Structure formats: structure tokens, C-alpha cells
Amino acid sequence: MHQLEGRIAVVSGAASGIGRALATRFATEGMRVVLADIEAGALDEAAGEASERGAEVLAVPTDVASRRSVDALAAATIDRFGVPHVVCNNAGVSGTFGPLWETTDNDWDWVLGVNLKGVVHGIQAFVPAMIEAGHEGHVVNTSSVLGLSTGAGSIYAVTKHAVTRLTEGLWHDLRSAGSSISASVLCPGLIATRIVTAGRNRPDHLRNELNEAEVSEIDQRMRAAEQFFLESGMPPAEVAAMVVEAIGEDRFYILTHPEMILDQVRTRMEAILEGAPPPPEDPGDTLLSRALRERG
Ligand code: NAI
Numbered sequence: 001m002h003q004l005e006g007r008i009a010v011v012s013g014a015a016s017g018i019g020r021a022l023a024t025r026f027a028t029e030g031m032r033v034v035l036a037d038i039e040a041g042a043l044d045e046a047a048g049e050a051s052e053r054g055a056e057v058l059a060v061p062t063d064v065a066s067r068r069s070v071d072a073l074a075a076a077t078i079d080r081f082g083v084p085h086v087v088c089n090n091a092g093v094s095g096t097f098g099p100l101w102e103t104t105d106n107d108w109d110w111v112l113g114v115n116l117k118g119v120v121h122g123i124q125a126f127v128p129a130m131i132e133a134g135h136e137g138h139v140v141n142t143s144s145v146l147g148l149s150t151g152a153g154s155i156y157a158v159t160k161h162a163v164t165r166l167t168e169g170l171w172h173d174l175r176s177a178g179s180s181i182s183a184s185v186l187c188p189g190l191i192a193t194r195i196v197t198a199g200r201n202r203p204d205h206l207r208n209e210l211n212e213a214e215v216s217e218i219d220q221r222m223r224a225a226e227q228f229f230l231e232s233g234m235p236p237a238e239v240a241a242m243v244v245e246a247i248g249e250d251r252f253y254i255l256t257h258p259e260m261i262l263d264q265v266r267t268r269m270e271a272i273l274e275g276a277p278p279p280p281e282d283p284g285d286t287l288l289s290r291a292l293r294e295r296g
């Protein structure tokens with residue numbers, strides 16, 4: 001899809017980080033932009049930034065974990081601008097860290113709900129109308145380098161692997177249906193965003209019961225890790241530029257840090273082919289544990 005000007009984009013997780021940069025970039029490209037996010041205050045600020053680029057914007061407070069909420073987003077989009085051409089299912093949360101046997105059902109429900117079902121809901125709510133409209137279009141789902149690699153137990157990584165495979169499936173389904181909609185999976189490495197403190201938007205009913213000391217310890221570590229991401233990560237605007245380029249070239253895998261992940265992909269596949277155990281290194285976990293060790 002070469003022409004973005006005058007067309008319609010929807011971005012979830014648009015109040016912060018990569019989603020905000022995508023919305024701003026689409027606005028700069030002359031698109032009409034729908035911004036969706038669960039954090040209403042930050043969403044209004046992001047919508048203000050996009051409209052400063054001269055774009056027509058619509059901000060829709062949305063919980064991507066809820067099918068009903070994403071259906072309402074689709075209805076509001078179509079009502080205001082029409083059927084979108086670009087849909088970025090980007091909202092995501094980092095979840096909790098530690099061995100899998102220490103995870104709770106609340107941890108799983110929260111992270112699966114946003115990271116995996118959020119993408120499923122975006123596909124269900126928008127793609128049928130996009131196919132029916134018969135125009136060109138592109139769906140970009142945000143996974144991660146952790147959606148390609150192996151490593152320590154992580155609900156986050158489980159959901160990101162699922163998003164990678166889900167998007168591969170979507171790509172095949174769209175082609176089998178003879179549709180002019182395409183799809184890409186965005187696999188960022190280390191980006192300067194607020195992903196590590198995603199707990200700020202965790203619904204109360206999915207919080208774990210922790211005492212004050214535990215909450216304060218986790219808060220402190222996450223803030224320190226966030227500082228590391230903000231200082232060391234790639235600026236989100238660079239990620240947005242890569243996404244626009246990939247849509248233009250119809251490129252499926254969008255890797256922001258190929259040097260961080262390609263050896264991992266190769267080593268993991270070699271282990272599968274050779275019947276070896278999973279290779280030990282996980283770039284994301286290594287970065288995050290380093291951040292926690294250095295700062296915590
Ligand atoms: P961020 O925390 O800056 O932005 C994520 C946005 O998603 C926030 O505005 C948050 O309010 C929103 N969100 C959270 N729960 C939501 C829900 N239920 N409904 C709607 N919106 C919700 O983080 P970032 O990094 O910009 O995250 C964007 C995507 O990039 C995520 O899918 C994340 O997993 C992915 N990613 C980020 C990396 C990084 O290094 N920052 C690396 C790899 C992937």
C-alpha cells in the first residue's frame with residue numbers, strides 16, 4: 001500500500017510509546033487517525049499531538065481486552081471517517097516476571113487479555129469491514145523480539161509468540177480470501193517507552209493481593225527498569241518510520257533490532273532441527289534482568 005495520504009488509520013495503545021509515535025507519523029503522512037487507549041488522560045494528549053500535525057483525529061477510550069469495547073471503537077471509526085485502511089493492533093502490557101509456577105490466574109488473564117485477545121478483537125472488529133470495502137489495506141500487529149526467541153518463562157513472551165503466529169495465519173487467510181488487505185508483524189527490540197510500568201493500567205479486579213512492602217519494591221524496580229528503557233531504547237519515532245516503510249513495501253516481518261534477534265532465531269531453529277535443548281540466551285530477558293540488576 002503506497003498511498004497513505006487521505007486514508008484512515010486506527011492505532012491501539014496510541015496514548016504512549018510506539019502507538020503514540022505511529023499515530024503522530026500517520027497524521028504527518030496526511031491520514032485521518034483514530035487513537036485508542038485505556039489511559040484516557042494520556043490519550044487526549046496524544047490526540048492533541050496528532051492534530052497539531054494538521055490531521056483530523058478521533059480519540060476513543062478503549063479496553064482492547066474487551067470485545068465490546070473494540071466493537072464500539074470500530075463503530076465510532078466507521079461512523080466518523082469510514083472503513084479504515086490501516087489498523088495497528090499495538091496495545092500491550094509487560095506483565096510480571098519470575099518463574100512460571102509463581103504466576104497467578106490474574107497475571108495470565110491480564111496479559112493474555114491485552115496482548116493476545118486485544119489483537120484478536122482488532123482483527124474481528126475491523127477486518128470483515130475492510131474486506132467488504134474492497135479497498136487496499138494493511139493490518140500491523142505488534143509482537144516483540146520475544147515473539148521470535150526462546151528463553152526464561154514469561155507470560156509476555158508466550159503472548160508475543162502467539163501474536164507472531166496469529167499474524168502469519170492472518171496473512172495466509174487474507175491471501176486465500178483473495179483480499180487486497182495485507183498484514184505485517186512488528187517485532188520491536190528495546191524501545192524507549194513506558195512498557196515496563198504497564199501495571200499502571202492493570203484493572204483492579206486482575207491485581208494480585210500484595211502487601212504494601214511488596215508493592216513498593218515492585219514499583220521501585222519497575223521505575224528503575226523504565227528509566228533504563230527510556231535511556232537506552234530506540235526512539236519510538238524511528239519504529240513508526242520503519243512501520244510506514246514496511247507498509248509501503250508490503251514487508252511482513254518488521255524487525256527494529258535485527259542484530260539482537262536474528263542469531264537467536266537461527267540458534268533456536270537449529271536446536272529444533274538437531275533435537276537439542278532450547279538455547280539459553282534470551283535478548284529481552286537479558287536486557288531486562290540487566291536493567292533490574294543495575295537499577296534495582
Ligand atoms: P507503552 O506502555 O508506552 O504503550 C502501551 C500503551 O498500551 C499504553 O498507552 C497503555 O495505556 C496501552 N494499553 C495498555 N492496556 C491497554 C488496554 N487494555 N486497552 C487499550 N490500551 C491499553 O509501551 P510500548 O512499548 O509503546 O508498547 C507498545 C507495544 O510494543 C506493546 O504491544 C509492547 O508489548 C510492544 N513492544 C515494546 C517493546 C519496548 O521495548 N518498548 C519491545 C517489544 C514489543
